[in-house]
Amino acid sequence: MNILVVLPRWVGDLVMTTPMLRALRGHVGTAARITGVVKPHFAEILDGTGWLDDIVPYDRRGRSPAVRFPGVVQALRARRFDTALVVPNSLSTAALAWAAGARRRVGFADHWRRLLLTDVLLPPRRAGRIDIQSPTLSAMAIAERIGVPAGSLKPELATSPADEQLASAVLGRLFPHAPTGPLAVFNDNGAFGPSKSWGAEKFAALARLLLDNHPEARVVVHCGPGDRDEARKIVAGAAHPSVASLADEPALPFGLAKALIRRAAVVISTDSGPRHFAAAFNVPTVAILGPMDVRLGWSDHPNLEEARLDLACSPCGKRVCPLGHHDCMRLLTVDAVGGMMLSLLDRHAGRSMGAADAGHRIA
Known part of the structure; x- marks a missing residue:
């Protein structure tokens, strides 16, 4: 199995996604390949955790063509992903997973993203209004959609x-x-x-x-x-x-x-x-x-x-x-x-x- 995970663009949100990454790796084991898409200098945050096999840097406003949308799409399409987990709720990240050619694309329905996703999660609601939840919970919900059992919600990092x-x-x-x-x-x-x-x-x-x-x-x-x-x-x-x-x-x-x-x-x-x-x-x-x-x-x-x-x-x-x-x-x-x-x-x-x-x- 070849899995793409599109990760958040804020430092704190990325750290809050680590429980999901840990649970995902624990579920699929070493037979599956997991690639993360993250801002170029954010890869260092995840160094030493061992949950990702590869990281593709992405910054739609980056100086290098290799890290902007067209260059990243080209790099991702060559990898032929089976599944993409789209953690951020932006339209551009859903478009990235769609353009990358991932056959299954999982994420929340915010920001007119429904047509770009195959598996749509609805935001939680309270008293008729969309309820706010942290990336810790939303990322885990996305992984659960593909059968990953919900694990510990404790964030985790490592140092070298x-x-x-x-x-x-x-x-x-x-x-x-x-x-x-x-x-x-x-x-x-x-x-x-x-x-x-x-x-x-x-x-x-x-x-x-x-x-x-x-x-x-x-x-x-x-x-x-x-x-x-x-x-x-x-x-x-x-x-x-x-x-x-x-x-x-x-x-x-x-x-x-x-x-x-x-x-x-x-x-x-x-x-x-x-x-x-x-x-x-x-x-x-x-x-x-x-x-x-x-x-x-x-x-x-x-x-x-x-x-x-x-x-x-x-x-x-x-x-x-x-x-x-x-x-x-x-x-x-x-x-x-x-x-x-x-x-x-x-x-x-x-x-x-x-x-x-x-x-x-x-x-």
Whole structure:
């Protein structure tokens, strides 16, 4: 059997799809070939999991013709897929599976996709309206349609020895004279838009609160390539030698982020990829949700606290606050988030910098 899986284009959504990939591989075994379609630089996120035999990079806005729609279709058609599982709900991804020539194409019916799919799943409804569900649940439902038994919904990732070596080297540079203590990873970035940001000033105050209560702790501010200045602002605002960031690292591979988060005693993150990395490694996490619906980011993460306010305008799910006040983040206090953070640290006091989670595996 030759199976194509079209995967999500957001980091967190991709991580939330890992329970389905694990269940799919467990069901079809090694006799079947599974090919994933994913954004070019996202392949690294899945490194070491072993669920995919091959990955085809796809970015419809990419610079290289090989990763845009016509080039990817040409590459996929040559592979003669029996079945395509289309996880994203976009029209373009359903069109990709159809153009690739997969005989069976399974996905949800959103966005006028019915004619492009052979097996159509209807979105769940509540009180006559389409209900929101996370990629964890929707991806598993797609796989169940082809006979895959629903398995554990726990997300899973792996790190490589090279990832771990890089993380050790980075920590050594950031804290050359520091004793090994609990590691906290802070993250305020989000490619989605500014509505997800809690703000550098609050993260800086949170770092000071953490160090007041745990002087032995170390804080690493995670950032993506476009968030380096924000990370520097957090470090400057904290003004403490035990607070450092990745902003001056020449490269920011996903492997580094995975390895750092795997070692953390706690992760404090807005609703973006790092919170899902933390879920995959079972790291205690405070997710600062602001405008985002909790159902969209749901995964099986027992060590999660969700920081959000119950406002009339929230969750709006908008990239920019449509009312201009950003109250869902502005009114969410450092004390509230800090209380959750300190509670998690108290409940999981055994985790320290470099501690491996019992369920972790290194590829």
